């Protein structure tokens with residue numbers, strides 16, 4: 001094993017360096033296969049289009065074609081909204097098997113398609129109805145809003161979806177605080193509620209088929225149940241069961257602290273090295289938001305540790321936490337675990353004391369690139385590591401560093417599938 005460490009040595013923790021957790025009586029927790037999840041998602045999309053096909057004996061004339069395209073985009077939009085919510089429901093097997101950052105990427109890419117489908121649906125339906133009724137689109141839109149059941153609510157919903165989409169665009173994201181962007185996303189729940197009724201009231205597929213209504217309502221009910229289960233009930237149950245509290249704070253560097261948490265039955269969590277929890281510290285100014293931090297030591301039955309660099313208001317305030325503060329930890333999440341490994345040799349970029357205890361070859365790099373006078377993670381520098389192409393590489397750090405190092409590793413012949421990374425930015 002080879003480790004490249006890019007931070008100052010951390011103080012010895014009262015916990016062991018990260019190791020795989022001992023096997024639990026129930027075996028390994030369930031993990032979804034990413035390829036199988038994608039197949040399931042695309043199959044659902046095909047089923048949504050099949051609803052249109054089964055309810056459309058024939059398509060004749062330009063207006064009909066436009067309306068059909070509007071119905072298909074509407075069905076796909078209604079379906080993908082449910083999928084987007086499910087991807088973010090923190091469903092444990094998905095989080096473990098697919099990984100939180102990949103789920104977030106799918107969600108963000110799917111979000112762009114969904115907003116496009118919603119806009120296309122509104123335009124195509126209005127245009128198609130206008131062509132069939134031999135009127136103009138403005139008049140047709142006015143008729144739809146005034147005379148068709150629940151279309152006004154659906155239009156408000158569409159505007160909310162578009163607004164959330166705009167707030168998630170890179171340029172807007174950079175200007176918004178993370179919390180502002182996050183809470184704006186809650187408007188999607190309102191938008192889903194507002195848009196649901198118009199699907200059954202106006203969708204030809206649903207008006208004529210009880211089976212289609214049951215299938216569609218079932219989809220939304222299952223997703224709602226998953227959200228309530230995984231985002232509300234599981235964290236509450238975990239908090240009551242594990243009774244986590246801050247045990248102590250260890251200052252590691254001027255801007256980094258380790259937070260040791262004490263609780264009960266923590267081994268039952270089956271947390272693996274490389275995973276993270278979303279921590280809600282029930283202290284003044286912190287209780288209302290949960291932030292993700294990775295484990296920095298193996299979890300014992302009564303202790304867990306995170307190591308946090310103060311970057312903003314939440315992370316900087318952890319240094320001042322009083323021992324005894326109650327903590328709600330949701331997780332474990334993430335698939336950045338030893339389970340991804342394919343080769344015997346491992347290169348860890350950004351590790352800690354593990355290297356010493358596991359007798360790994362250790363390269364300590366302290367300082368910025370300008371302080372060092374060279375880039376220790378460039379292709380040229382990494383090329384000096386023996387048998388690099390035969391390693392699995394676990395890479396952790398800011399997005400730009402990950403992109404640059406991944407590029408360097410690929411240049412040096414490390415296969416894409418053996419470069420494992422997890423983003424710190426959702």
Ligand SMILES: Cc1cc2nc3c(=O)[nH]c(=O)nc-3n(C[C@H](O)[C@H](O)[C@H](O)COP(=O)(O)OP(=O)(O)OC[C@H]3O[C@@H](n4cnc5c(N)ncnc54)[C@H](O)[C@@H]3O)c2cc1C
Nearest residue numbers: 178276290291292293294307308309312313314315424425
């Ligand atoms: C999977 C994962 C594991 C992480 N592990 C660690 C770790 O072990 N140690 C560590 O020091 N940092 C870790 N981070 C980063 C840490 O979560 C952020 O630095 C912290 O949340 C910043 O919050 P802030 O209010 O202090 O700063 P802010 O200035 O408010 O936020 C800085 C950036 O952090 C991110 N962020 C802020 N709030 C959240 C949130 N609630 N959820 C997700 N991202 C948020 C956003 O990208 C934001 O732009 C991890 C992040 C992720 C996604």
